[in-house]
Amino acid sequence: MTSSAPRRTVLAAVLAAAAGAAAPPLAAAAGAPARRSVPPPPAPTARTKSPVDYHAWTAAADWHHGTADGTRVVAAARPGIALARPAGTTVYRDPHTNKTATWEYATWTSPVHRLPVPATEAVASWNAHTPAGTWIAVELRGTYSDGSRTPWYVMGRWTAGDGESDIRRTSVDDQKDGRSAVSTDTFAVDDPSSGLRLAAYQLRVTLHRRPGSTDTPTVWRLGAMASDLPDRFEVPASAPGLVGRELQVPRYSQEIHKGQYPQYDNGGEAWCSPTSSQMIIEHWGRRPTKQQLSWVDPSYADPQVCHAARYTFDYQYEGCGNWPFNAAYAATYRDLQAVVTRLSSLTDVERLVHAGIPVITSQSFLKTELDGAGYGTAGHLMTVIGFTPSGDVIANDPASPDDPAVRRVYNRRQFENIWLRTKRHDDKGQVKSGSGGVCYLYFPVRVSAVQRGALAAVGVR
Secondary structure, X not given: OOOHHHHHXXXXXXXXXXXXXXXXXXXXXXXXXXXXXXXXXXXXOOOOOOOEEEEEEOOHHHXXXXXXXXXXXXXXXXXXXXXXXXXXXXXXXXXXXXXXXXXXXXXXXXXXXXXXXXXXXXXXXXXXXXXXXXXXXXXXXXXXXXXXXXXXXXXXXXXXXXXXXXXXXXXXXXXXXXXXXXXXXXXEEOOHHHOOOEEEEEEXXXXXXXXXXXXXXXXXXXXXXXXXXXXXXXXXXXXXOOOOOEXXXXXXXXXXXXXXXXXXXXXXXXXXXXXXXXXXXXXXXXXXXXXXXXXXXXOOOOHHHHHHHHHHOEXXXXXXXXXXXXXXXXXXXXXXXXXXXXOOOHHHHHHXXXXXXXXXXXXXXXXXXXOOOOOOEEEEEEEEEEEOOOOOEEEEOOOOOOHHHOEEEEOXXXXXXXXXXXEEEOOOOOEEEOOOOEEEEEEEOOOOHHXXXXXXXXXXX
């Protein structure tokens, strides 16, 4: 991505436009709304190999095929891995609290996943339960197309909490090997024009807990999206297909939180990502408990949005727009799964919405490029909840003055282009990057056959 910058600035930029080398491993390293009967969408047509590959380890067989050092497979309705016995101990100095502590750890390393189309970028994402005093580190090691390998790159250090016994969830800066680098949450080849590509990769997750504790993180899903997208300012237009359905999704404005809890990315005007995440979490019938929201000022409306901002906050990036952290936050809710991937067109979104799955999209645009938005942005998240009979996009846009104004209808062609393109011009005429179709998909562990088919059609299982 070249696109790490666009979604980072979020609505702070919206308003401005509108008015260690890889750290070594730490150790020697249902509640869904009632559904009406929906006919299945047509089967996808055959196509050439996609430039986007999402692959995950999530089934019991997947976990058994990896290399475990101290982890065990949890055989349950939702299979995962947990810390069974310490493989060793490590000392971690938290750069955000300056606290140094000793941790027991265990690791699980995936098999090598060879990419059908060698990639220039990769974004990992995960679903995990991390009780107080536990955390995980997710790393990626790639094999280049010339056969050499990257170091183990840290793709995130994650815990759901931020209490006295917890580390602070964080990305890791300054990871590079002279051929590739990690920008917050995105691995990228430095010079795609050289022909160098990521041909394969492994993921490693390290589970941590306090020495002597019996608590353990549990990881249910571990995966990555890898892609090789061409540089393009314009993308082909898709023809409307499965249109005319609108999902009932709660509407939350980030703007009503302006100035609230500025320690989390300067307050609500930069909270598009967690606000979008919270809308979809609640679409599936999940929400924070009254006790979980007890820290929020009772005079604030929609306290769950404040909660989402706090618990997606990346202490290194100093923002709430870390893509995998938003997915990991969504997956802390009962039986929810979450992935970060890329889609190829609004046809993919139509298929998902038709099946009852809303889509959170990332886009950058000038004020003149999206009619009706009323702002421009270097990076913004919103949720696609439906399509008009003519195929235009119905979106819950959190960059709205209040909750009732959140539902918007955007021109299909304009929306598709600003979301899928990889290059754009800013208001000074300078070339900047676009997200290339990045999206978050949140869905329950148990989905219908139609939903399972829609997910499979976009490469998610």
